[in-house]
Amino acid sequence: MRIDIVTIFPEFFSVLDVSLLGKARVDGLLDVHVHDLRSWTTDRHRTVDDTPYGGGAGMVMKPEPWAQALSAVLRDDGSSTLVVPTPAGRPFTQAIARSLAADTDHLVFACGRYEGIDARVFEWAASRCSVVELSLGDYVLNGGEVAAMAMIEAVGRLVPGVVGNPESLVEESHEDGLLEYPSYTKPAVWRDLEVPDVLLSGHHARVAAWRHEQQVERTRRVRPDLLPDDTAR
Numbered sequence: 696m697r698i699d700i701v702t703i704f705p706e707f708f709s710v711l712d713v714s715l716l717g718k719a720r721v722d723g724l725l726d727v728h729v730h731d732l733r734s735w736t737t738d739r740h741r742t743v744d745d746t747p748y749g750g751g752a753g754m755v756m757k758p759e760p761w762a763q764a765l766s767a768v769l770r771d772d773g774s775s776t777l778v779v780p781t782p783a784g785r786p787f788t789q790a791i792a793r794s795l796a797a798d799t800d801h802l803v804f805a806c807g808r809y810e811g812i813d814a815r816v817f818e819w820a821a822s823r824c825s826v827v828e829l830s831l832g833d834y835v836l837n838g839g840e841v842a843a844m845a846m847i848e849a850v851g852r853l854v855p856g857v858v859g860n861p862e863s864l865v866e867e868s869h870e871d872g873l874l875e876y877p878s879y880t881k882p883a884v885w886r887d888l889e890v891p892d893v894l895l896s897g898h899h900a901r902v903a904a905w906r907h908e909q910q911v912e913r914t915r916r917v918r919p920d921l922l923p924d925d926t927a928r
């Protein structure tokens with residue numbers, strides 16, 4: 696999978712050189728390129744923003760640098776997906792992460808700052824690629840970079856080969872519509888707190904049943920909204 700990121704803070708994404716995603720880049724599983732939006736400005740001050748039409752506080756990102764930048768990174772065949780992290784987007788979920796990891800091989804992240812990017816950029820881009828506006832949650836960040844980083848990690852880790860043991864991707868929160876069960880490791884007793892006996896029983900069927908019960912109980916307690924209506928909440 697190729698990932699292009701357009702931002703005015705390219706240094707923000709140096710973290711993509713470490714850990715699993717960093718190794719995936721070295722292994723050629725992820726091909727990540729970070730671009731400075733200001734590379735596509737033409738004035739001495741490398742201006743990327745201006746005052747909003749209609750008035751209001753803050754500044755809006757100018758359309759032309761974005762159009763130049765996206766023209767340089769979007770594929771000509773329309774196969775790119777432009778991801779716009781924004782609080783005004785659809786909620787980013789594990790299902791969306793799975794879909795992006797499985798169905799796209801080129802993601803372009805447009806990281807806005809200030810009050811956002813001139814809306815015409817996305818109208819223009821929609822004739823050249825799929826445009827998806829996605830929100831990390833119902834809160835506002837100072838820009839799209841933190842959200843893009845989270846989305847890149849959530850999608851990148853699902854690309855085959857990035858996570859060493861694919862089994863570890865299966866029993867995770869939201870993979871089956873439930874929150875994950877609690878996990879334990881040695882010692883069996885720690886500060887007078889014991890690991891549940893069933894996990895020491897070696898009885899795989901009982902362990903599996905207990906873990907599912909824990910998932911349902913935790914989901915009912917913490918995220919009842921995730922449970923189907925016909926499940927007793």
Ligand SMILES: NC(=O)c1ccno1
Pocket residue numbers: 780781782829830831832833834835836837838839842
């Ligand atoms: N909630 C979000 O995804 C977001 C992106 C930029 N600011 O907030």
